[in-house]
Amino acid sequence: MTTKTRGLEGVVATTSSISSIINDVLTYRGYSIDDLAENASFEEVVYLLWKGKLPTVRELSEMKEQLGANADLPQEIIAQMKAYSVNSVHPMAALRTAISTLGLYDQEADSLCENANYRKAIRIQAKIPSIVATFSRIREGKDPLSPRKDLSFAANFLYMLNGKEPDEIAVNAFNKALVLHADHELNASTFTGRVCVATLSDIYSGITAAIGALKGPLHGGANERVMKMLSEIYEVENIDLYLQKAFANKEKIMGFGHRVYKSGDPRAKHLREMSKRLTEITGESKWYDMSIKMEQIIKSEKGLVPNVDFYSASVYHSLGIKHDLFTPIFAISRMSGWLAHVLEQYSNNRLIRPRADYVGMKNQTYVRIEKRQ
Numbered sequence: 001m002t003t004k005t006r007g008l009e010g011v012v013a014t015t016s017s018i019s020s021i022i023n024d025v026l027t028y029r030g031y032s033i034d035d036l037a038e039n040a041s042f043e044e045v046v047y048l049l050w051k052g053k054l055p056t057v058r059e060l061s062e063m064k065e066q067l068g069a070n071a072d073l074p075q076e077i078i079a080q081m082k083a084y085s086v087n088s089v090h091p092m093a094a095l096r097t098a099i100s101t102l103g104l105y106d107q108e109a110d111s112l113c114e115n116a117n118y119r120k121a122i123r124i125q126a127k128i129p130s131i132v133a134t135f136s137r138i139r140e141g142k143d144p145l146s147p148r149k150d151l152s153f154a155a156n157f158l159y160m161l162n163g164k165e166p167d168e169i170a171v172n173a174f175n176k177a178l179v180l181h182a183d184h185e186l187n188a189s190t191f192t193g194r195v196c197v198a199t200l201s202d203i204y205s206g207i208t209a210a211i212g213a214l215k216g217p218l219h220g221g222a223n224e225r226v227m228k229m230l231s232e233i234y235e236v237e238n239i240d241l242y243l244q245k246a247f248a249n250k251e252k253i254m255g256f257g258h259r260v261y262k263s264g265d266p267r268a269k270h271l272r273e274m275s276k277r278l279t280e281i282t283g284e285s286k287w288y289d290m291s292i293k294m295e296q297i298i299k300s301e302k303g304l305v306p307n308v309d310f311y312s313a314s315v316y317h318s319l320g321i322k323h324d325l326f327t328p329i330f331a332i333s334r335m336s337g338w339l340a341h342v343l344e345q346y347s348n349n350r351l352i353r354p355r356a357d358y359v360g361m362k363n364q365t366y367v368r369i370e371k372r373q
C-alpha cells in the first residue's frame with residue numbers, strides 16, 4: 001500500500017487538458033474563466049471544451065445547428081416524465097432517470113467509436129435543457145414547449161421553462177452562469193463519470209452516474225440548500241442568531257468551503273456581482289444583503305469563503321427559477337464538462353481502480369447459521 005488520503009484529497013488521478021485550477025485560478029483550455037465569463041457564449045465554451053479551441057464563425061454556427069436539430073425529446077421520455085411527475089419527484093432524480101432512459105432510444109448508445117461518441121455528446125447536450133424545462137412544465141400542469149432553434153442555448157432554456165422569450169438581461173446573466181459552471185477539473189461528478197466510462201461502459205451510463213454525484217448536498221445540491229437557508233433566515237437581522245446556532249451545532253453552512261480553493265473560488269466574484277445587479281432589478285436586494293453579511297461573518301469566524309453555489313442561489317432565484325431546479329441547471333451547464341471529460345477518458349483509457357486500506361476483522365471462520373449467537 002502506498003499513499004492513502006481521506007476523500008482522495010491531493011491525489012492526482014489523471015492527466016487532462018480540459019480545465020485547470022492552479023493557484024486558485026480556473027482556466028478552460030488555457031483561457032481564464034474571467035475572460036470567458038465576460039466574453040463567451042455558452043455554445044462557444046461547449047465547443048472549446050470538446051474541441052480544444054474556440055470556434056470560427058462557421059464552426060460555431062454548425063455547432064448551434066447541431067444542438068438545435070437534436071433538442072427535441074422522444075415522445076417516450078415525455079410520457080415517462082408525465083407518469084412520474086405526480087409523485088413529488090425531485091427534478092434531479094427525474095433528470096438522472098431521463099438521461100438513462102434516453103440511452104434506450106439511442107441506436108448508437110453502445111458504440112464506443114469516436115464519431116458515435118461525439119454525436120451522442122451533441123444529442124445529450126442538446127436535450128438536457130429540454131428535459132429540465134419539460135419536467136418543470138409537466139409538474140405544473142402545463143404543456144411542454146418545443147425548443148426554439150432561433151434562440152441561443154441560454155435564451156431557449158428560459159423560453160422553454162417560462163413560455164415567454166426572456167429579456168436580454170436574463171439571457172446574459174443565465175449565459176454567464178452557464179459559462180461559469182461548465183467545467184471544473186476533477187470534481188466529484190466529473191470523476192464519477194470518468195470512473196464509469198473507464199470500464200468501457202457507455203456515455204449514457206457515465207453521465208447518469210455523474211448526475212447522481214452532482215445531486216448530493218456536498219456538491220451541486222448545495223445551491224438549492226443555500227436558497228432554503230436564506231429563505232429560512234429571511235431577514236438580515238436574523239443572520240447572527242442563525243449562524244451562532246449553526247456554529248454551535250457544528251453544522252455545515254451550504255455554499256461555503258471548498259476542497260481545492262483556499263483563498264477563494266474565482267467563480268464566486270462574478271456570481272456575487274450578478275446577484276447584486278439582479279436583486280436590485282427585482283427589488284429583492286435583501287437576498288444579496290443577507291449573502292454579503294453571511295460571507296463577512298463566516299469568513300471572520302471560520303475562515304471559510306463562498307464557493308460557486310453560494311451566490312448562484314440568489315442569481316437563479318432572481319431569474320424566477322424554482323429552487324429545486326437550481327441543481328438541474330448546474331447539470332445543464334456541467335454536462336459540457338462531463339462530456340469533454342468522458343471523451344478524453346475514452347481517448348486514452350485505463351481502468352480506474354484504486355485500493356482500500358483494509359481495517360476490518362481478520363482470520364474469521366465460518367459458523368453454521370444454527371450455531372450463530
Ligand code: ACO
Nearest residue numbers: 217218219220222251252253254255256257258259307309
Ligand atoms: N461550513 C462549516 N464548516 C465547514 C464548511 C462549511 N461549509 N466547510 C468546511 N468546514 C469545516 C469542516 O467542518 C472541517 O472542520 P474541522 O477540521 O474542524 O472538522 C474543515 O472545515 C474541513 O472541511 P472538510 O469537510 O473536511 O473539507 P472537504 O474538503 O472535505 O469538503 C466541502 C469540502 C464538501 C465543499 C465542504 O466545504 C462543505 O461541506 N461545504 C458545504 C457544502 C457545499 O457548499 N458544497 C458545494 C461545494 S462546490 C461544488 O461542489 C460545486
